[in-house]
């Protein structure tokens with residue numbers, strides 16, 4: 001065995017001892033890490049938003065062989081600075097306006113740090129009573145902030161993609177005569193083909209869940225949308241009727257509040273009526289848009305959702321909570337439990353367990369569950385509903401301001417309504433009318449903006465038209481950033497026009 005030379009270690013670092021890092025060493029580097037985080041957040045505007053490294057560059061800088069001998073924390077942290085940091089795209093940067101820019105916050109970081117230190121597994125109530133009980137309380141606080149009526153059962157998943165899988169498994173479970181839980185679906189020729197409905201604008205996680213659950217992508221009906229990209233209820237009902245007539249078994253509808261491309265809102269009340277008429281599970285994907293309802297002025301976005309069977313909202317998107325944190329609410333927890341509960345002997349609670357408090361491992365795929373409620377609890381308390389609402393309102397104001405400037409520029413075409421804080425646009429110089437040329441022009445323009453390092457935008461396509469998205473959701477983004485972005489848009493527009 002190679003014994004490392006003592007000179008490469010801190011005084012406290014005892015490589016040959018078998019325990020954990022020495023508490024003094026932990027304190028020293030822990031303080032250093034906190035100082036680093038505070039400096040990082042203070043200087044966040046100095047980093048290029050989109051990492052500038054070439055593919056493979058980071059891997060090349062890292063040793064390809066695993067470390068045999070212990071290394072000093074000092075060396076590890078130095079490599080973090082020089083090797084890892086250049087490969088980071090800064091989701092914390094105020095100029096990160098791509099996808100749905102998601103933003104953590106100071107209290108969220110502290111919550112994650114403490115949760116990491118505790119490292120509990122919230123699989124059963126008894127494996128950390130506070131983790132389960134805090135989770136129940138915080139998801140209920142958020143329910144109240146959103147104005148959704150009680151009772152509503154909720155729990156935290158890592159992502160909305162996991163949540164929709166759980167919701168659709170429960171929806172499938174509701175078709176109890178098919179006995180899918182016991183008999184599965186494979187090889188059962190007597191089973192009707194299950195199908196579900198969502199709009200052409202729905203997130204790809206719907207398709208993924210359908211694939212995983214054995215429904216198959218072909219049986220995800222993508223219902224056409226109206227001019228504002230909202231699912232059309234009339235076409236939905238016609239499609240359901242055609243499917244029933246053809247021998248299919250419709251079982252769920254997935255609506256979206258804040259679609260990924262343009263943040264359109266599907267009309268929930270008529271969808272509730274249709275789902276009740278045909279006995280379908282209604283799931284609402286409010287991953288991004290749902291947060292807006294924290295502001296009482298925006299409560300209307302969730303109108304009708306009190307009648308949905310399940311709903312997802314992602315605090316890691318627009319509630320300033322560190323990833324990962326996605327909440328699945330449901331009015332039918334018993335069906336989720338029926339779909340997932342499987343308690344092997346080694347996990348059976350032998351002490352007296354209060355049945356009114358759930359063992360959350362019974363509500364999803366994962367047995368092990370991180371203590372995510374801690375950061376959410378800190379964020380909700382630190383900002384309060386008023387503070388969260390004020391930040392969300394400010395983001396909406398900034399989006400409207402930008403939109404107003406765009407509306408005054410004859411070379412900018414606004415591509416979708418701005419209901420939340422997403423602005424969809426494209427450049428449309430007067431001398432270019434060919435759609436392919438316009439698409440190329442806008443892609444080049446976006447790539448130029450992104451290469452500059454100050455801002456990061458992403459794109460989508462609306463009716464085949466390449467559309468740029470500016471999603472304002474970062475806690476650090478302010479009016480000055482948006483003014484600078486507008487200046488950058490004007491400069492790059494001129495540059496690309498003369499290119």
Ligand code: PLP
Nearest residue numbers: 159160161203258259260285287
């Ligand atoms: N639903 C919508 C509307 C989204 O925009 C996204 C991601 O942006 C998702 C679902 C998936 O979210 P997650 O990354 O939590 O799985």
